Amino acid sequence: MEERSLHIVIVGSVDHGKSTLIGRLFFDTGSLPPEKLEEVKRVCEELGRPLEFAYVMDNLEEERTRGITIDIAHTFFTTPKRKYVIIDAPGHKEFLKNMISGSSQAEAAILLVETTRGIQEQTLRHCYILSLLGIKQVAVTVNKMDLAGYSEAVFLDLKKRIEEVTARYGITPSYIVPISAMEGENVARRSEKLSWYKGPTMLEALDSFEATKIEEKGARFPVQDIYEANGQKLIAGRIEAGTLREGQELWVLPGKSKAKVAGIKKYLEPDLKEARAGECVGLVLEGADVKRGDILSESLAPSITTTVHANIFWMIDKEYRLGIPLTFKCATQEARGKIERIRRRFDPASEKEAVTDSDRISQAEVAEVDITLSAEVAIERFSDIPELGRFVLEHEGHPVAGGIII
């Protein structure tokens, strides 16, 4: 079995069956604790409803009485191949910020489209968000095949439209799987009723996905904090890319001074000579004074700048007007600023043309913008070093948008 767990987000429009699918997956793989099943049965009886697998995930009272998913839930399950963290994302537009929060933690996605309603606004929006967040492994499931009499023609027709839409938004689905979440057809068990379909079941599709590999890149170390331990000054942080070695020379950005790694510290691990991407360490540095937000870098590859050119997604219901002050947060860097120019904005859920050179961005819109900051930051393209190529914008302490540097 693989060591690491794979994070998968389940997205799609409301009522297309996300929660049902997850409940089913748990039930069919024997991952549902018996008392949980009992609890769900009891609540369904109290509400006078047939057994709803969706209640396994929708745990808030409001979610069950209103029959909707409000917030993301992370759950855990295991197949013989590996461990999974499954993130159920809500499908309503008003809960978009929750869907994006969930997707930002995922390495792969399942996009649900149901046969009766087909591709809807949120299907398009979610598809675009996945693409923007750089999630490349996507399986589409065509759900509620039972309501379509398990018809191959219905499936092929919808499949064609799904392929058109995903291609337009820059996603290539790894698989498009016909399923019935409610009946458990092609979820964990190969369906007799869908015998015309020769591809993998949904679970097999999941098992074929791969965990994100850590690539060998130049070292990047955003400074998180400074501690005094046993009379020694330690620079705390997490290595976001590459490998740090004792004796290595690093640039301190954005100021461009130079420092040398005189020691790498972890509690109870003396004599560390090197540490790799993902590790939290304390560094003993020589030659420069550093502070939170400085980026230690092996090379001068990051851009040192006060303007950021990026695609952003606006998550809150209040619209943005040019000039409203914002805080830019990227790795451990933080700077005040504002959007100076909105080159283009559009709503991925609608067919309407993009608006160019605009003065506002509305909820759930995506925009290509130039952000100006009051201090220099060190940034990179998302495609080069994701950790220095993505950021959050806040207004008065509230996250309002996420962004990807292009």
Place this chain on the structure above:
Amino acid sequence: MDHLTALENKSIFIIREAYYRFRNIAMLWSVGKDSTTLLWLVRKAFFGEVPFPVIHIDTTYKFPEMYRFRDEYAKKWGLNLIVGRNEGQVEAGMGPGKGTKLDCCNELKTNALKQIIEKNGFKALLLGIRRDEHGIRAKERVFSPRDENFKWDYEDQPAELWDQYKSTAAEDNHFRVHPILHMTELDIWKYIRRENIPLTELYLSKNGKRYRSIGCAPCCSPIDSNASNVDEIIAELESSHTSERAGRAQDKEDAYTMQKLRSLGYM
């Protein structure tokens, strides 16, 4: 990087982020396996020190083994231990026999905690809750803001993208920070084994019974088990399907007790 090391690094990153952001913070230590693991991670994050107070909310109904363990390790690890008790209610005789479980938890835990936060002005609390413990906890954020009434606004939680945690807004009274939210029960036990983290003996089988989850003695029932060391506990969990909180009385009264407790400021 192996699974446990990845989980550990994520926790340490969160702990350091909370300490940088607020400085005036504290952690809650129930003396159970999760918060003891959290305490261990805090010690690792700060190179063996715990640079802030450790709060034990004492309902007075805890197991004697827990008080013993607490005092022993508070001393050994040089902790700045704050014991929080809702004295008024303890004296008035609040207990599991009086009122509903919801009332008892609310008075002896939540309100005891409120008193401590108010007195010390903590800006954030580190809590050892995990997403796989309960459906409601599966919906928690890593940095979760609470208003002045300690209310958890679960219908409108802030966005939390990647490792960027929300800044403080005017209406945020304090934050609940959850550094081990991403660990499962099994992860915790495997990490305890790897790191050799000390725990109270309540988790180990005695006369065919052991506790899988501990809290107040009157509200916890032991499970049938012969697992008498960490290896055996791991083997038992790997082959069992019942959930961890099956022995906790809180969850049995009403399907939404946990949601109600948490929205009122419970941990």
